[in-house]
Amino acid sequence: MKRIALFLLTNLAVVFVLSITASLLGLDRFVSANGLEFSKLLMFCALFGFGGSFISLWMSKSMAKMSTGARVITQPQNSTEMWLVDTVQRLATRAQLTMPEVAVYDGAPNAFATGATKNNSLVAVSTGLLQSMTKEEVEAVLAHEISHIANGDMVTLTLIQGVVNTFVMFLSRIVGHFVDSAMRKNDQESSGYGIGYTVTVVVCQLVFGLLASIIVMYFSRHREYRADAGAANLMGARQPMINALRRLGGTAVEPLPEGLKAAGISDTPSSWSELFSSHPPLESRIAALQNHAG
Secondary structure, eight states, X not given: OHXXXXXXXXXXXXXXXXXXXXXXXXXXXXXXXXXXXXXXXXXXXXXXXXXXXXXXXXXXXXXXXXXXXXXXXXXXXXXXXXXXXXXXXXXXXXXXXXXXXXXXXXXXSOEEEEEEETTEEEXXXXXXXXXXXXXXXXXXXXXXXXHHHHTTXXXXXXXXXXXXXXXHHHHHHHHHHHHHHHHTTTOOSOOSOOHHHHXXXXXHHHHHHHHHHHHHHHHHHHXXXXXXXXXXXXXXXXXXXXXXXXXXHTSOOOOOOTTXXXXXXOOOOOGGGGGGOSSOOHHHHHHHHHTOOO
């Protein structure tokens, strides 16, 4: 959960800054110098939309470490850390991945994986998770996070977020164009856009961005089922992952930073916000695993 929430928050901030910068530099006016040209506007929005998404992906690992205070294990300091590194190494080898960085952070039970590529990734677990679960259950959680890396979920999320960013910026500027035109319909002499355009674009980006996050969260929930199934395959059995999910259901899971939520093992959505939740209910994930025939 933690990884996705941090990614989304970083992406929102990056795209917002890029968008405001473009407006201040007059790039919007350049794109629409001869009126509303849809092809130029779409290309402009795609450049900034995908650019913001990939910048967020590139920053994801460092942002995750900074937001959680995660300490990367370079030299194991005790038997638990040695077991943790060895287990991640074994699971990464099974999944045919380069060994990711392994980190520990202080907090209630949770874990996440992040990174720009399969060969440049990070797996982090909380001290609460290590203390509250058996080694088999912790291994299942680690297998779940390794499956996220093996499935390329962060890159796929980046591409989806890039498309979403593009259309949020595109539609916001179209609405801004018509609102500005309506506000200045009796002023034929002035050129360029006025304050109505800027305000409308900012408001629309926030509103459309919130609505578009429903699409991103739908993908995030879907990939949790895949990662659970991947963990079962890596472990060679479903029961360890089922036990780990049941254990999470009986503990207070630490909320991850907003941009990392989709990267974590668990999230606890409120009843009204399930559309915006990065994880499906634990009961649904357990049922899916029980029916998994892999």
